[in-house]
Amino acid sequence: MSNILENRTWRYATKKFDSTKRVSDEDLELLLEATRLSASSYGLQPYHIFVITDQETKEKLRPVSWGQSQITDASHIIVFANVTDFGEELMDGYLENVSSTRNIPTEGLQGYGDFMKSKLLELPLETKSIWASKQVYIAFSNMMQAAAELKIDTCPMEGFQAAAYNQILGLEEKDLNASVVLAVGYRSEEDETQHYAKVRKSKEELFTYI
Numbered sequence: 001m002s003n004i005l006e007n008r009t010w011r012y013a014t015k016k017f018d019s020t021k022r023v024s025d026e027d028l029e030l031l032l033e034a035t036r037l038s039a040s041s042y043g044l045q046p047y048h049i050f051v052i053t054d055q056e057t058k059e060k061l062r063p064v065s066w067g068q069s070q071i072t073d074a075s076h077i078i079v080f081a082n083v084t085d086f087g088e089e090l091m092d093g094y095l096e097n098v099s100s101t102r103n104i105p106t107e108g109l110q111g112y113g114d115f116m117k118s119k120l121l122e123l124p125l126e127t128k129s130i131w132a133s134k135q136v137y138i139a140f141s142n143m144m145q146a147a148a149e150l151k152i153d154t155c156p157m158e159g160f161q162a163a164a165y166n167q168i169l170g171l172e173e174k175d176l177n178a179s180v181v182l183a184v185g186y187r188s189e190e191d192e193t194q195h196y197a198k199v200r201k202s203k204e205e206l207f208t209y210i
């Protein structure tokens with residue numbers, strides 16, 4: 001089997017982590033860098049990512065995560081937060097980054113900037129947040145797949161109260177919203193679900209060739 005399929009078959013949504021095992025700083029760096037390199041619409045990366053190892057914070061998050069043990073037992077809890085509202089500063093910051101990274105004057109980027117602004121700034125507040133949240137999921141998925149390549153286990157998690165996360169992590173005042181969580185660490189040998197067969201739609205159900 002190719003590595004692509006082997007890694008995707010190996011990974012599963014880990015229910016029980018081995019709380020004694022920690023992801024090394026070196027591997028964490030790789031995961032974060034893979035995530036940083038994620039594609040995003042217009043390149044704007046409208047999100048911020050919190051890396052949580054503090055046990056006290058994990059203990060606070062668990063009851064507002066349907067009591068799921070992954071939150072306290074996994075080595076790292078990664079909270080992907082989308083921006084909820086944004087103005088020109090999001091695009092201007094990006095254009096400045098393009099300008100300095102590629103060493104080109106910002107004036108040459110004005111057309112692209114105006115285009116992005118015309119598409120995004122007039123969106124209703126809720127649509128802005130949904131759009132940003134979609135970008136989050138690309139980064140989130142990238143981290144999950146990168147972890148599988150390193151044989152690091154993860155559990156993707158939507159089973160939590162976003163409002164409580166926002167309050168505990170102080171996200172609201174930063175115009176951020178907890179969108180999705182990735183628990184990262186190593187599976188417990190006792191986690192029976194690692195032996196379950198994958199349940200997926202058949203190719204016929206899933207794909208249409210035109």
Ligand SMILES: Cc1cc2nc3c(=O)[nH]c(=O)nc-3n(C[C@H](O)[C@H](O)[C@H](O)COP(=O)(O)O)c2cc1C
Nearest residue numbers: 011012013014015068155156157158159160180198
């Ligand atoms: C966005 C998202 C949210 C999820 N939320 C949870 C969760 O809160 N708790 C959990 O145990 N599993 C959660 N899952 C795991 C899914 O149930 C699991 O990925 C799916 O059943 C397929 O199984 P597999 O990932 O083990 O192959 C979530 C998965 C995704 C992609």
